[in-house]
Amino acid sequence: QDASTFEADLREIVDSDLGYDDLGVTFMKEGIWRIDIPDRHREGHEAHFKSVMEQYLEYLKEGEIPDWEISYMRVKYYLTTQALKMARETN
DSSP: OOHHHHHHHHHHHHHHTSSOSSOEEEEEETTEEEEEOOGGGOOOHHHHHHHHHHHHHHHHHHTOOOHHHHHHHHHHHHHHHHHHHHHHHHO
């Protein structure tokens, strides 16, 4: 799709579907937009680690991981491995 349609769609998603208020979208350069996150929505490493650990322990206790979490992990590892591949190709 063209850039203006993409930006409009991105703004609509950021404004309505993410569950956080006052997120912003900034056009950086062709093909690149930045999602702006207000400080009040940010948590430090320790707080984030605590919430991730608590969720992990709950999954461990239940003996299973939800399907949505598995799909998120697949996406995360795909993106990570592709980024590493791209980084190696540029050096």
